[in-house]
Amino acid sequence: MMQKVFGSTSSKPKCKDKVPSTPEEKYDALVEKLHSVQLTPEMTLSHFERIRTIGTGTFGRVYLVKHTQSGKFFALKVLRKMEVVRLKQVDHIKNEKKILTDVDHPYVVTLYGTFQDDTNLYMLMEYVVGGELFCYLRRAGRFPNDTACLYAAQVVLALEHLHNRDILYRDLKPENLLLDSSGFLKICDFGFAKYVEDRTWTLCGTPEYLAPEIIQSKGHGKAVDWWALGVLLFEMLAGYPPFFDDNPFGVYEKILANRVHFPSHFDKDAKDLVKKLLASDRTRRLGNLKGGADDVKKHKYFKNIEWDDLLHKRIKPPITVNVTSEGDASNFEAYEELDDDVVAVDPFRFIFKDF
Numbered sequence: 001m002m003q004k005v006f007g008s009t010s011s012k013p014k015c016k017d018k019v020p021s022t023p024e025e026k027y028d029a030l031v032e033k034l035h036s037v038q039l040t041p042e043m044t045l046s047h048f049e050r051i052r053t054i055g056t057g058t059f060g061r062v063y064l065v066k067h068t069q070s071g072k073f074f075a076l077k078v079l080r081k082m083e084v085v086r087l088k089q090v091d092h093i094k095n096e097k098k099i100l101t102d103v104d105h106p107y108v109v110t111l112y113g114t115f116q117d118d119t120n121l122y123m124l125m126e127y128v129v130g131g132e133l134f135c136y137l138r139r140a141g142r143f144p145n146d147t148a149c150l151y152a153a154q155v156v157l158a159l160e161h162l163h164n165r166d167i168l169y170r171d172l173k174p175e176n177l178l179l180d181s182s183g184f185l186k187i188c189d190f191g192f193a194k195y196v197e198d199r200t201w202t203l204c205g206t207p208e209y210l211a212p213e214i215i216q217s218k219g220h221g222k223a224v225d226w227w228a229l230g231v232l233l234f235e236m237l238a239g240y241p242p243f244f245d246d247n248p249f250g251v252y253e254k255i256l257a258n259r260v261h262f263p264s265h266f267d268k269d270a271k272d273l274v275k276k277l278l279a280s281d282r283t284r285r286l287g288n289l290k291g292g293a294d295d296v297k298k299h300k301y302f303k304n305i306e307w308d309d310l311l312h313k314r315i316k317p318p319i320t321v322n323v324t325s326e327g328d329a330s331n332f333e334a335y336e337e338l339d340d341d342v343v344a345v346d347p348f349r350f351i352f353k354d355f
Contacts (some may be wrong), residue, residue: 033112038070043115043124048076051327053335059083060120061338064127064329073327074112077123081348084121089191090351092204093121096190097355099167100125106313107158109178109188116355118346128186130179130321131331137174142239145267147318151177152233153297153305154185159229160293163222168196172228173206174235179331183317196221207248208241212280215252226287226296230277237270238263242278256280269301 048065051073055062060079067074084093100111100123110126133151137143143151155172162169170192178186192204199219211227213220234242242261243254258280262271276286276299287296297307309315321331 033110037067037072037074037112037126039067039112039124041113043113043122045115045117045122048074048124050076052329053337054329054332056335059087059089061335064327064332065124066327073127075125075127077125079121079123081116081119081121081346081352085348085351092191094355095194097123099190099193099195102165103162103167105158105161106311107154107185107187108161109186114355116349116352118349119340121352121355125188126186127327128178128188129181129323129326129328129331130183132175133177133179133185134174135331135333136179136319137236137239143236144318145237145270148233148236148270149301149305150310150315150318151185151236152229153302153307153310155187155229155232156293156296156302157307157311158185158187159225159287160297162193163225163293166195166197168194168200168220168222169225170194170205170228171209172225172232173209174232179317179319179321181321181323182313183319183321184313207251208244210252210255211282212256212258213282215255220282221288223282223285223288226277226285227282229287229296230274233270233277234260234262234274237266242274267301269299269303273299273301 047068049068051064051066053061054064054075060077060083063076063078065074065076066072079093084090097111097114100109104110109128112124112126114124115122155177159169169187169190171189172187176187176189178188180186194200194202199221201217201219203214203217205214205224205228209228209231211220211224214224231241231243243251245251245254258278260274260278262274273286273296277296279285282288286299287293289295291298296302297305306315323331
């Protein structure tokens with residue numbers, strides 16, 4: 001898996017649908033979301049049975065859990081407060097919670113609620129049973145053109161939705177794209193996402209996917225997500241990213257040089273789209289022009305995509321996900337299970353009082 005870099009935009013487009021804005025509207029939306037999966041707003045760890053680890057990170061783990069009352073399965077992201085504070089990730093975690101609370105989209109993972117105890121922060125999310133797109137890509141070597149096209153199109157719809165709300169995602173890569181039981185994408189891990197109306201200067205992301213303006217600390221906006229889409233599409237079709245090296249600084253040098261060597265099997269329309277997404281000059285980068293996401297959707301590579309059908313999942317996904325039950329975890333890597341650490345007194349509760 002690729003290494004992450006930790007670190008601490010244009011006129012505002014109109015939202016196409018109403019987003020809850022008042023505290024009352026937000027609470028009503030939360031209750032409706034929880035009722036849809038038979039949960040209540042008052043959640044604690046005692047309401048869930050831990051099944052197994054399905055992901056690990058620098059300061060936490062993701063567990064497959066079962067809600068003991070309803071029998072439904074969820075993914076529970078557990079973050080150690082002490083490590084979050086030590087690694088200066090408090091703002092990232094708070095951003096992740098706020099953004100996932102505000103966003104509702106078929107290609108973005110659903111957050112059902114958050115809670116905490118003296119030791120950990122907890123984020124309860126939908127369980128996406130198919131596992132990472134990364135694993136399917138590695139097994140296949142590279143995807144057929146039609147497969148890559150359909151998954152790239154799903155990412156386009158998700159980015160359009162996020163950007164309409166002034167949200168930068170900033171961590172697009174195959175490891176952060178999960179497949180549901182039907183084979184549709186779900187974007188997960190919003191730890192680097194941020195509300196940005198114009199530009200931000202924080203260095204974060206994965207080296208192979210960083211846009212030149214991030215590396216050069218010029219300030220960056222929504223254009224970085226369209227650059228990352230170009231990297232993702234290239235990797236899906238080639239089996240490897242367009243810029244890679246044994247160390248991050250070598251990767252950065254290649255990104256800034258921007259010499260992309262396309263395999264001979266590359267579809268000509270895909271090649272044209274990748275070139276336009278990987279424009280070093282962000283003022284010329286597709287997706288960051290006047291037409292925004294519409295420019296990307298109208299590119300000839302997506303000529304066979306019926307966007308409304310795709311948004312409402314009225315198409316057949318190209319990958320078949322093998323699952324035996326709602327709580328099947330066979331599509332996730334096996335991890336060594338750890339004993340829980342318990343903190344006697346919580347010194348950080350004032351930092352996370354609104355979590």
